[in-house]
Amino acid sequence: MTDVQNNTIQFKHIAPKIPSLVTNLHNVIKGLVLANQTNPDKNHGLAWCIERAVKRNPDGIAIKSDQGAMTYREFNQQANQVAHFLLSQGYQIGDTAAVMIDNRAELLICVAALAKIGVAAAMVNTAQTQKVLAHSINIVKPKGVIVGSELHQSIDDIRDQINIEQDHFFVVPEGDIPSVEGYRNLLAEASNSPRHNPDESKKVRRDDPLFYIYTSGTTGLPKAAIFKNGRWMKAFGTFGFIVARLGKQDTLYSTLPLYHATGLVVLWGSALAGSSAFAIRRKFSASQFWDDCRKYDATCIGYVGELCRYLINLPESPQDKQHNVTKMIGNGLRPGIWKGFKQRYGITGVHELYASSEGNVGFSNIFNFDCTVGFSPMPYAIVKYDKEADQPIRDEQGYLQAVNKGEIGLLIGEICPKAPFDGYNDPEKSKACIIENAFKKGDRYFNTGDLMRNMGFRHAQFVDRVGDTFRWKGENVSTTEVEHIVSEHGDVAESVCYGVEIQDTNGRAGMVAITPKASVNFDPNKILSHLQSELPSYAIPVFVREQQQLQTTGTFKYQKHTLKDEAFNPEKVTDKLWALLPGEKAYTQINNNLYQKIQSGDYRF
Structure with a gap:
């Protein structure tokens, strides 16, 4: 496989792609001049x-x-x-x-x-x-x-x-x-x-x-x-x-x-x-x-x-x-x-x-590799990021640190004449997106809020939105990773993962809303073994919600804010809900009584 089997791209992968660019060299040059x-x-x-x-x-x-x-x-x-x-x-x-x-x-x-x-x-x-x-x-x-x-x-x-x-x-x-x-x-x-x-x-x-x-x-x-x-x-x-x-x-x-x-x-x-x-x-x-x-x-x-x-x-x-x-x-x-x-x-x-x-950095998959957002000629960096503190990590001199090839970090785009940041019509909102003194005094970078894997050769792989990562059992859970694994199961048409709060617990427990495929009699326990084989224990969703259709925006982005608000409360949700209770090996359907027990601390999650 010539793309991202080990999450990196090497010259041997790039070399076979070069002739197609040379054939199209006239358009490439014209495009670069215009851009x-x-x-x-x-x-x-x-x-x-x-x-x-x-x-x-x-x-x-x-x-x-x-x-x-x-x-x-x-x-x-x-x-x-x-x-x-x-x-x-x-x-x-x-x-x-x-x-x-x-x-x-x-x-x-x-x-x-x-x-x-x-x-x-x-x-x-x-x-x-x-x-x-x-x-x-x-x-x-x-x-x-x-x-x-x-x-x-x-x-x-x-x-x-x-x-x-x-x-x-x-x-x-x-x-x-x-x-x-x-x-x-x-x-x-x-x-x-x-x-x-x-x-x-x-x-x-x-x-x-x-x-x-x-x-x-x-x-x-x-x-x-x-x-x-x-x-x-x-x-x-x-x-x-x-x-x-x-x-x-x-x-x-x-x-x-x-x-x-x-x-x-x-x-x-x-x-x-x-x-x-x-x-x-x-x-x-x-x-x-x-x-x-x-x-x-x-x-x-x-x-x-x-x-x-x-x-x-x-x-x-x-x-x-x-x-x-x-x-x-x-x-x-x-x-x-x-x-x-x-x-x-x-x-x-x-x-x-x-x-x-609103951003000033972009990638495009010009070499047609699989599973990557592609290549960027823009000035950017992927830097170490502290998910718990929700901010990039600075060294002893106060500067950011680029991640190594194959590692994940926060994508930031340098603000310069080649890549200006036009921002929002509200200057305060624009200011909040800017990181100053990133690698040297006086430089300025746009904070994309996205976690990327550095694949090498100026290629990247999208990993997660910063806000879509939640912490559970002392570990960071990537909603994107969980969604990928859940959606691989044959009974699942689509899924969306998010973190929800349980009273008197630290962090957020994982929850996944699932739309089953047509004609499937959905049972979350049918996919539990799949999840256990593919995910670490802390990332296995504690709660499951079955939906006939997931609510999306006009651009097919999931409306997670509503799902988070309704969480696993049967008084807010008419869909079927399940919980993986501590010590149990199967999901249990949630009713009002079980919900109250969970929230009152009868179960030690």
Whole structure:
């Protein structure tokens, strides 16, 4: 095995990969130049990329969806009309507009239009409502709101809580809906505007904000990460030219929400780099996924989170390899299903990546190794970390210490001209993410909050989020490791691990929520021997919860905060619950009486 059998990469693994890069040397050089441009006066950004793709492939398909297909020329002309109209309404470089539209072509048209005139698009999560939605809009101080007619009720509910002039509420109708009361029809009012590229698109610079991408906040309210045009170019150059390597004949199919950076930046950017078609779907459907790939003639797919697990849990079919998809780009593919997924669906290239909306360091699997987030040319370090103290370890001189090859530590990215940290719109939140004087006086690093294994040759393997590690029996338990092991069992469709508190005990006991495979009569004791053979005793989940479907975010991340809050309390949970009581060899189902005994200390965990 040429990847990570011993969790390290050696030159003998790299050498066979070099010829493929040499063959693609022209694109590699172009990608590196675009990604590493630091001139703040350079006219580069999303608008530049769109107009480049139009010149290269004007009559090629830009967007495919259930609404039909649109060429690059048609897409660009509609975006230009919206851009010219917004200019006439007083929008200018430096302004912000909140955008809340489902995955459809009009969303990308509006984002492109805003990019062309230097207006930042605040990409609002379409699932947000009420207090959270009002907070997300208010923190970026937008000049206007652009909402899809399918979501206008969510805006109506909080309209009196946001400080926007009434004539700057725009709607993008869908289907036969001509208008929505109280909103201006953006596309209708822009329909008579000029179709040529606005002059403003040539004035946009790399340091101008392009998007606000929302990330989870520790208080439960989202934070708005600033995403500048320069960061777009880094992704465009790296993923588009070095990783994806798509061409005019290719179609990249994505079901990921476009308010998230993976879908909007990595996947759409990769399609634009190749002047390729970008096929989108409103929401992910496992049962329709491969049918869509065949319908759109997809050659590449995007993925994130547990999407691949949903697909591999589908019943096997003779059609599993009857498609033209050869590669996939995304993040979060679990090592436990990595090779099985490739083999079942005939995928030859898994281009896993690592990045964050607010961070300044990224990895991409350009050499197509298994079970790694890949390679990074950015200045970074993986340093020793004290999980119990929840902070990196400093030596006697007060400096951080890099881990050795094969070891696990905290990933930090150096803040420098090559890798700036744009941060959040809240300076205090940005400051909290910065580590100063890491290796020398005056240096500054971004704290990713992620534990990585140093694999050598500037490769890494994702291990865990710092916050997803809990301590039990004096040992650190990795939730990711437990999830991998649990999900390997044949009865398990998916699982999520987390730590829960038991009264009068130290640390947190492990708990796992499991969704069994269809038609399985779930019994946690069937998997207990598997857990005992694969996990140390302290990492074996003390509690098990059976769920028919695990709750996830729009990007397939598990909603652990709810699971932690409900824990193993039968008064809060209608699902079946089990406990591995001290001294017992099997799980016992929890009822109210047993719960009270556990919490009153009748059992010494």
